[in-house]
Amino acid sequence: MSSTDALADAATAPRRSSRSSVVQSTGKSEADAAPTAKKRKAAAAAAGDDSDKPAKGKKKAKADAVEAEGEAEAGEPAEEEEGKLGPIDIGDSLPSLTLKNEKDEDVDVSSLTADKGLVLFLVPKADTPGCTTQACGFRDIYPDFTGLEYNVYCLSADTPAAQSKWQTKKELPYPLLSDRKRVLITALGAGEGGKTKRSHFIFEKGGKLIDKKIPVKAGDSPKIALEFIKAQASTE
Template sequence: MSGQASEPIEPRRSSRILTKPGEVKPAPKSSKKRASEAKAEGNTTKKAKGHTETVVEPTATTGTGTKEDEEGAEPKAESLPENLQRIDIGDSLPSLTLRNDDDEDVDIAALTADKGLILFLVPKADTPGCTTQACGFRDSYPDFSSSNFEVYCLSADAPKAQNKWKTKKELPYPLLSDPKRALITALGAGEGGKTKRSHFIFEKGGKLVDKKLPVKPADSPKLALEFIKNL
């Protein structure tokens, strides 16, 4: 229409946000970097059926400890086989069957029916320290026998390995195999899947009257003999 001023048209605004001169816009974080930061904070994110679930990873305070800590921990009573309890001074040998170096069954409770018992424990057959301990009991064996005591060696080794060691070193006493460390643990000498070098003295009838745990290889037979001589 003539005679009527037209309205000025405003310029269209851009939907993009422009940075000011001299200002650097931070780049968006990559998904890999975001995941790395989340892990550093101890959290991981899982997606499940349309929702996000945050899981707290175990830390030094929420975890169960390192492998080294678990292996060095003292075995708990719960690790003992059913109906087998800890054996301490004044307690008797339990009813338990183990295999000897000839791969024959041996009733542990019957070992003290007629005589006393020296039960010495070694970590591993045919190793230097264990050989020193075993040969010490071998050399003193007549003294133990004349005092009405039997001598037995106990370890977690298989009967075949024990028999080979026995023949090699001419050991005059039986060796007992306890692969699950049932009796070893009951005696308090099982720790982290290992056997503590030690010895235990049971009087006739089965009562534990002395123990040395741990003990040095060369000292074990000497201390055991000294104890029974003073009974």
């Protein structure tokens, strides 16, 4: 065979693919490689499923925590129920209930009528125009109440700090009681929709409720309360 013929045969001879060479060198066929790839894919998927589990666990734990918190919040009113008082009406006595005064000191309201009568006037919010009118009205005739053996107290849902500031600003001569949860305010019938109705209540010595005005005008409250006490004194 001539050199020309040899070159022609080499050019027309089928070329062996490099892929076949790789298969031969590894000793594995393409068919053998396919199951291995599937196994690896399945293993990876399984690993992915496992990695998802902690995340799901965290989500469930978070959901459980939220639910528990909701149950705790739902249970809070039960605690408030224990602090609630029954309605206080004419003829009823002041209950034993501890409130803070403007000095942030504890005061048992049942002790306020141990030695004298009590005028308890309620204001919606300290240091507002109407409430200041009512408070200053009691301030201006305060000696008339004490002369008739009656103490005067202001009651509101304000903080002791706010009450103290108001007391100093307006030179109020009587104590102020803070009923933050409106426990006593509600029992007196002056708490509605998270608000306090302007009013006043008169308790005789010993604690029995003998008069109430609810609602009452800010300017009228002090005068009406004093007139009632004077009328009571004249009949005794």
